[in-house]
Amino acid sequence: MNDVRLRVNGVARQTAVPDHESLLTTLRERLGLPGSKNACEQGECGSCSVLMDSELVCSCLVLTAGADGRAIETVESLGADGVLHPVQQAFVDAGAVQCGFCTPGLIVAAYALLRENPEPSDLEVREALSGNLCRCTGYGTILAAVQRASRAMYRR
Amino acid sequence: MTLARTRVRGGVGESAPRPDGVPKVRGEFPYASDLYLEGMLFGHTLRSPHPHALIRAVDVTAAREISGVRVILTERDLPTRERFGLMKRDQPVLAEGRVRYAGEAIAIIAADEADQARAAAKAIVVEYEILPPMSDPIAALGPDAPALHEGGNVIDDVLVVHGDPDAQAEVVVQGEYEVAMQDQAALGPEAGLAIPTADGGVTLHIATQWLHEDLGQIAPALGLPNEQVRLVLAGVGGAFGAREDVTLQIHACLLALATKRPVRMSYGREESFYGHVHRHPARLFYEHGARRDGTLVYVRATIVLDGGAYASSTSAVVANAGCFAAGPYRVPNARVRSVGAYTTNPPAGAMRGFGAVQACFAYEAQMDKLAAALDMDPVVLRARNAVEDGDRIITSQPVEGSEPVANLLRRCAALPMPADEVAHPLRAGRPSRDPLLLPGGAGNLTHGEGIRRGTGFAAGFKNVCYSHGFDDVSHARVRLERTDSGIRARVHTAAAEVGQGIVTVCQQIVRTALEVEEVIVETPDTTIGSAGSSSASRQTWMTGGAVLAACREVRAALEERALARGRAMDELAALLDEPIERSVAWRHRPTEKRDGHTQNHGHVAFLFAAHRATVDVDLGTGLVKVVQVATSQDVGKAINPQAVVGQLEGGIAQGLGLAVMEEVLLRDGQVRNASFTDYLLPTILDMPPVVCDLVEHPHPDAPYGAKGVGEPPTISSTPAIVAAIRAATGRELNRVPVRPDDIVFGTVARSGWRIVPGSDPAMAARA
Ligand code: FES
Ligand code: FES
Numbered sequence: 001m002n003d004v005r006l007r008v009n010g011v012a013r014q015t016a017v018p019d020h021e022s023l024l025t026t027l028r029e030r031l032g033l034p035g036s037k038n039a040c041e042q043g044e045c046g047s048c049s050v051l052m053d054s055e056l057v058c059s060c061l062v063l064t065a066g067a068d069g070r071a072i073e074t075v076e077s078l079g080a081d082g083v084l085h086p087v088q089q090a091f092v093d094a095g096a097v098q099c100g101f102c103t104p105g106l107i108v109a110a111y112a113l114l115r116e117n118p119e120p121s122d123l124e125v126r127e128a129l130s131g132n133l134c135r136c137t138g139y140g141t142i143l144a145a146v147q148r149a150s151r152a153m154y155r156r
Numbered sequence: 157m158t159l160a161r162t163r164v165r166g167g168v169g170e171s172a173p174r175p176d177g178v179p180k181v182r183g184e185f186p187y188a189s190d191l192y193l194e195g196m197l198f199g200h201t202l203r204s205p206h207p208h209a210l211i212r213a214v215d216v217t218a219a220r221e222i223s224g225v226r227v228i229l230t231e232r233d234l235p236t237r238e239r240f241g242l243m244k245r246d247q248p249v250l251a252e253g254r255v256r257y258a259g260e261a262i263a264i265i266a267a268d269e270a271d272q273a274r275a276a277a278k279a280i281v282v283e284y285e286i287l288p289p290m291s292d293p294i295a296a297l298g299p300d301a302p303a304l305h306e307g308g309n310v311i312d313d314v315l316v317v318h319g320d321p322d323a324q325a326e327v328v329v330q331g332e333y334e335v336a337m338q339d340q341a342a343l344g345p346e347a348g349l350a351i352p353t354a355d356g357g358v359t360l361h362i363a364t365q366w367l368h369e370d371l372g373q374i375a376p377a378l379g380l381p382n383e384q385v386r387l388v389l390a391g392v393g394g395a396f397g398a399r400e401d402v403t404l405q406i407h408a409c410l411l412a413l414a415t416k417r418p419v420r421m422s423y424g425r426e427e428s429f430y431g432h433v434h435r436h437p438a439r440l441f442y443e444h445g446a447r448r449d450g451t452l453v454y455v456r457a458t459i460v461l462d463g464g465a466y467a468s469s470t471s472a473v474v475a476n477a478g479c480f481a482a483g484p485y486r487v488p489n490a491r492v493r494s495v496g497a498y499t500t501n502p503p504a505g506a507m508r509g510f511g512a513v514q515a516c517f518a519y520e521a522q523m524d525k526l527a528a529a530l531d532m533d534p535v536v537l538r539a540r541n542a543v544e545d546g547d548r549i550i551t552s553q554p555v556e557g558s559e560p561v562a563n564l565l566r567r568c569a570a571l572p573m574p575a576d577e578v579a580h581p582l583r584a585g586r587p588s589r590d591p592l593l594l595p596g597g598a599g600n601l602t603h604g605e606g607i608r609r610g611t612g613f614a615a616g617f618k619n620v621c622y623s624h625g626f627d628d629v630s631h632a633r634v635r636l637e638r639t640d641s642g643i644r645a646r647v648h649t650a651a652a653e654v655g656q657g658i659v660t661v662c663q664q665i666v667r668t669a670l671e672v673e674e675v676i677v678e679t680p681d682t683t684i685g686s687a688g689s690s691s692a693s694r695q696t697w698m699t700g701g702a703v704l705a706a707c708r709e710v711r712a713a714l715e716e717r718a719l720a721r722g723r724a725m726d727e728l729a730a731l732l733d734e735p736i737e738r739s740v741a742w743r744h745r746p747t748e749k750r751d752g753h754t755q756n757h758g759h760v761a762f763l764f765a766a767h768r769a770t771v772d773v774d775l776g777t778g779l780v781k782v783v784q785v786a787t788s789q790d791v792g793k794a795i796n797p798q799a800v801v802g803q804l805e806g807g808i809a810q811g812l813g814l815a816v817m818e819e820v821l822l823r824d825g826q827v828r829n830a831s832f833t834d835y836l837l838p839t840i841l842d843m844p845p846v847v848c849d850l851v852e853h854p855h856p857d858a859p860y861g862a863k864g865v866g867e868p869p870t871i872s873s874t875p876a877i878v879a880a881i882r883a884a885t886g887r888e889l890n891r892v893p894v895r896p897d898d899i900v901f902g903t904v905a906r907s908g909w910r911i912v913p914g915s916d917p918a919m920a921a922r923a
Contacts, residue, residue, distance in 0.1 A: 044832035
């Protein structure tokens with residue numbers, strides 16, 4: 001077991017994990033944060049996307065033991081009590097949520113994209129989100145949601 | 157008389173937001189795999205690596221020694237000999253001396269930690285006597301094939317004989333077609349949490365499509381009366397048919413009962429590929445005959461569906477493929493033989509559009525062949541033969557309450573084409589398209605040289621709701637009550653919300669029918685009657701219908717109360733000093749059972765759609781970029797237009813997947829690609845813009861006229877895309893998914909069997 005200190009959504013957390021445990025499992029099973037999803041646990045679907053020291057990563061590919069001292073932001077950190085983050089609001093408004101299993105990962109990925117590139121072209125959105133699978137929507141509403149969020153956040 | 161003094165928002169016809177949208181975007185929505193109870197155990201399954209083998213011995217001694225392991229159950233420890241299965245109870249809960257597919261469950265383990273349960277599975281020693289696999293369904297039907305189940309290898313066999321089955325025609329086209337195995341690939345893994353109850357029973361929180369059907373299979377297998385088993389719907393991360401069958405339900409309950417502890421089971425992605433059923437692979441042998449003017453004279457077809465090791469829903473898939481084999485066209489004469497076979501491949505079952513998807517790929521390819529033979533425009537040929545109200549399909553059932561299919565085809569053909577032209581570097585002065593939008597995408601395999609564009613069309617159809625005499629029912633309870641802040645309604649059904657939005661539909665119907673804005677949708681469970689499955693595009697029709705009927709009863713009771721008290725209907729606060737609650741069981745009109753020649757009114761109603769696809773194909777690499785898909789679909793009434801478009805676009809994405817990407821690769825019964833690394837799903841870069849034309853032709857029997865919408869998008873999008881690739885390349889492409897080699901080398905798929913279309917495949921001869 002490894003003693004690990006993380007800063008998760010602004011809060012200092014400490015936990016003991018086995019060598020091979022992924023950050024996704026630690027978040028979901030040890031830290032009570034199941035918002036990041038486990039659709040493949042192989043780095044292929046993006047449903048587990050989180051920010052680690054502000055960088056977008058698939059948390060299923062990160063070993064918790066190696067993440068000691070890092071700052072992690074998950075979908076649970078977005079928005080405030082009673083108020084959705086504009087990216088979350090845009091997903092609701094655009095109808096980009098069906099089963100919603102892809103949604104937390106997509107929202108974190110879209111949030112990361114818009115921070116880097118506030119007014120992406122459709123193609124830039126597609127490129128940035130190409131690592132996030134969604135089986136329900138066919139992606140049309142997801143593209144619309146990201147553009148809606150960009151407008152709400154930056155093009156008032 | 158109205159109840160509300162102001163117009164109620166979020167009713168029928170509006171794009172009302174989903175009630176679960178906010179918790180889902182916050183990451184707070186509890187999916188089955190998120191469930192957690194202090195002190196719960198983790199369940200795990202040991203599966204056979206062999207597709208066909210006898211089990212000589214199972215030794216769990218070493219596995220039991222692993223720390224944290226609480227129980228290991230094999231077939232010997234089961235409380236009953238009950239088998240399970242959706243339409244035939246033919247599958248053992250744990251293998252009984254024989255395995256019939258690679259991935260069949262042999263033992264289950266509960267341990268303190270998931271790692272310990274996995275380690276125990278590895279430590280179980282199973283002695284197998286390996287038998288030869290039977291992976292060819294046509295061979296499995298032959299007279300000499302060894303029987304995989306008592307009673308032989310035929311799961312079901314449907315003959316459709318219509319008009320003169322031996323009719324002759326001036327122009328004849330033939331073809332052999334193949335549809336590979338597709339995976340539903342719902343992103344949410346199979347998962348559930350079983351909690352033993354004080355009365356010796358169990359409560360199962362489960363991601364499923366049909367709580368009551370699960371209950372009906374679980375309770376007998378546990379040896380418990382239904383009353384001691386309670387199911388509650390846990391958050392479902394997509395379904396698409398894969399959750400119609402029992403996977404880990406019985407296993408989780410057995411482990412919980414054996415340990416008297418809560419047990420969570422959750423499949424990883426690889427196990428999910430082995431754990432659930434897939435779309436039936438199919439071989440289809442077709443002959444179409446027509447007059448020179450393009451009027452269809454006959455269709456003869458033999459369809460062989462690979463049911464895999466256990467029956468699942470194969471009977472219904474076989475029936476659908478047979479009933480819909482001639483497409484949405486007037487075909488006066490037909491002979492169709494549709495057969496489902498047991499093999500030692502992974503079991504096949506429900507996936508979006510089942511039976512109709514396989515047939516549509518073949519009959520639409522035939523329609524294009526016929527158009528070419530007649531030198532006719534493919535849309536004109538289809539429109540000339542397309543059914544409209546009063547026309548009969550080959551089961552003799554007339555079409556009712558539908559937009560003429562010719563109109564759908566014409567409307568679809570008239571939708572805007574993609575704005576851009578195919579990129580061409582030699583055309584000076586024109587900016588070439590971003591390579592990401594060319595075939596090969598991020599691989600940067602082409603800059604536009606050698607790219608051909610093609611456009612293709614297809615139309616398709618299937619039934620909505622359950623068919624062939626099944627007692628299709630949905631229960632709903634609606635309660636209108638006064639709260640501190642106003643009036644609200646509660647609606648309770650057992651309908652599984654799997655992502656499609658039935659929760660929103662229920663809210664919208666209640667808002668419109670009772671003129672109340674606040675509507676709470678209760679968690680579906682088995683304390684109320686069955687809602688049937690979230691499948692066959694049926695929940696809006698059935699549970700929507702049940703909710704509407706319950707609302708009408710509530711309203712009538714309110715009227716009575718108002719009359720009795722001499723008050724106006726809109727004095728709700730005074731009238732609702734006692735809440736009003738009504739429960740209904742709602743059925744669609746009965747359908748007829750199948751007969752020997754499948755000449756009957758076996759279905760409630762039909763759903764129709766047309767698709768047009770435009771593709772760019774790189775002739776050098778054989779890679780395809782779908783540039784646009786356009787669709788006209790008769791949705792009856794769009795109760796929530798945004799959600800309907802979501803169903804159309806999402807269904808088309810799955811149709812695109814089957815057309816050019818998705819295949820569970822099988823070799824001698826072994827799955828070669830049980831991961832998202834190797835099983836390729838469409839990404840946002842693969843999906844083109846979709847143009848949706850919602851045609852609202854209400855059906856008189858459906859709530860607000862709303863037909864189901866979930867399946868048609870997946871039925872004819874696949875053949876439209878393949879038609880577009882044929883138009884671009886001139887290749888035959890008789891198999892989906894289309895592979896690069898099929899385009900580059902013109903490879904044609906052959907079953908190796910000679911089958912006269914319409915004949916019994918058991919009589920097939922080796923080609
Ligand atoms: S769960 Fe991490 S990429 Fe799929
Ligand atoms: S909404 Fe279901 S996977 Fe995206």
